Amino acid sequence: METPVETTRERLLNVAEQRFGEGGYEGTxxxxxxVAAAANIAAVNYHFGSKEALLRAAVARAMAPVNTERRRRLDQLEAGGPPTPEELIRAFIEPGLELVLRRGERGAVVARFIGRIAFDPSKRIRELYATESDPIERRYLAALQRAxxxxxxxxxxxxxxNMLGLLALHQSQALSPTPGAAGVGDPEDPGKLAExxxxxxxxxxxxxxxP
Amino acid sequence: METPVETTRERLLNVAEQRFGEGGYEGTxxxxxxVAAAANIAAVNYHFGSKEALLRAAVARAMAPVNTERRRRLDQLEAGGPPTPEELIRAFIEPGLELVLRRGERGAVVARFIGRIAFDPSKRIRELYATESDPIERRYLAALQRAxxxxxxxxxxxxxxNMLGLLALHQSQALSPTPGAAGVGDPEDPGKLAExxxxxxxxxxxxxxxP
DNA sequence: GCATAGTTCAAACGGTCGTTTGAACTGGAG
DNA sequence: CTCCAGTTCAAACGACCGTTTGAACTATGC
Structure with a gap:
């Protein structure tokens, strides 16, 4: 097969979600x-325009498969009868945990990144996350209300x-064993955490x- | 009465919990x-030693009354019969919300600060928060297990x-109306949020x- | 009045930040 | 081969970072 050479742009996004997830936006x-991406310092501004634009691009890329899966599940659920609360909760949580946690180290990195962003109380970052996941969240809210x-x-x-917050909490703790709270982020069985x-x-x- | 002049040290702590709560540690x-505390730039290193030491002092001061109240409630509960889960949860949540939220703007600032620190996934900050609240948390864990x-x-x-995470979430959203999620951080009635x-x-x- | 400990101050330290520049390189099209 | 758009590069930009310095101020005890 042809060698799938990683472009500078891809390497920057990969390292960005690793480092931003580890040290936060301001702290990275x-x-x-x-340096970690083996790219020149000017590469970020060439490919993305600014540090914040790099963050935005990384969030968009990381969230895309999660949002797609959520949309798919929601479509499927609403095609049948009116969904139960449990079905809706499952359709929200599982894409956020399984889809990324089932992919080994790399998936955990993405999960931590997403969780940290969704978590961040800073105004600018909250708005960024909101714009990325707003439409699908509206659908969930409406469906939950009907259920x-x-x-x-x-x-x-x-x-x-609360559901959003707890998901983000456990996502952001991927790669963080937190020995005090055993079994929470158990990397051996992310499905169990989801359950x-x-x-x-x-x-x-x-x-x-x-009421 | 005598004029209770705020010392430079106190003003620094006050502003620190406001700004750290707003922009995070790295972002402030x-x-x-x-400048906001009307103090010289050297004052921080004179009174505390370093930026991180200022954060540590601010966390300690903000958490002290919460920890005291939690200890008091736990003592009182355990003096009676074995406490129910609800009593324990109440004894954990209410000091974190009421004690700070019932004090107007200033209390909300403290709440946001505590929530943001408890929330922060960064290693250094997590450890800082952990050392500050570790003993009392062990007691809660043990009591919950018995209940x-x-x-x-x-x-x-x-x-x-999850309890810790949700409390931190709502604390950190003090002063953040989050119009999408109405009624959550309702500043008019923090007791309702606690309930x-x-x-x-x-x-x-x-x-x-x-099980 | 004078010494003294505690506090504040302007100024500067070396370093790192995000961003910009303009030249050098790359690989395919004509 | 020439050209050129796309990309990478070393270097530098001004700004801001946390911290340090040593002198100036303040208030108290003698």
Whole structure:
């Protein structure tokens, strides 16, 4: 087969999601990224325009498969009867965990990167993440509301924020064993983490949302 | 009464928790802090020794009343019969939300700061937060395990991490209206947020932890 | 008044930051 | 071979970073 040579652009994106996920946006310098990517310092501005544009491109590339899978599952669910809360929660959580965690080291790097971005309280980064995942999130919110007609819109939004936050938490802890909290980010069986998280959230949604 | 003049040291701590909470540790410069505190740039190194030491001092000061209140509640609970999961969750969440949110703007600033620190995936900052809250957290973990004897230690730790994460999430969103998720960080009634969060977590702990 | 410990100050230290420049290289099209 | 658009490169830009210095100020005890 032909040799799939990594372009400078791809190497920059790979290293960016590794370093940004590890040290955060402000805590990672372009020089650290370009050195690790075996690229010239000017390459970032040539290919992306700025440091922030590199972040934006990395977020878009990392989120694309997750969003695609979520859309696919949501389509499939809504094609059948009205989905249950559990089905919706599963369709949201699993693409975020399995899809990246099942891909070994590289997948965990992507997960940590996504989690850290989704997590970040900084205004600029929050907006960046929001624009990337806004449309699909609206669909989930609406579907959740239909599945939980007895809950107020505020309660559904509250549950959704919590689901998003917990997913980001466990994503950002990929590659972080956190020995105090055993079994959480168990790299041996990411599916188990997904099951635990889904069960936790289903219980909270079903009985923990005040009307 | 005597005029309670704020010392330079206090002003630095006040501004530090505001700016660190807003822009993160790496994203906030000592110059920005000292200017806002009407102090000389050298004041930080004189009073604290370094930027990181300033962060450490700010974390310690902000967490102290929360930890004290948690200890007090835990003592009180354990003086009576064996506490229920709900009582334990309440004793953990409420000091983190009410104690700071009930104090107006300043309290919200402290909450955001604590939440952001507890939230931060960076190694150095995680360790800093851990040393500050480790002893009391061990007590909570042990008490939770006793209150949930049917759950495995891994499951209890998983629930605990989620509780910690959701508290940090809502703390860090103090001062952030997040219009999409209405009612979440409602500054008008922080007690309501505490109630919602406790109910959410109690349901998850009671029925969402796999054995 | 004077010494002294505590605090503040302007100024500068060496380093690193994101970004820009213009020349050098690359590989395919004409 | 020539040309040229695309890419890489070393070098430098001004700005800002955390930290240090040593002198100046302040207030208290003698």
């Amino acid at each position: 310098s372009l020089r650290a990224i370009t 939980l007609p007895q809950a107020s819109p505020e309660a559904v939004a509250f549950g959704y924020v 635990n998280l889904v069960a936790f959230l289903v219980a909270a949604f079903d009985r923990g949302l005040r | 410069s000592l110059r920005a802090i000292t 949930l004897p049917q759950a495995s230690p891994e499951a209890v730790a998983f629930g605990y991490v 919602n969060l406790v109910a959410f977590l109690v349901a998850a702990f009671d029925r969402g932890l796999r």
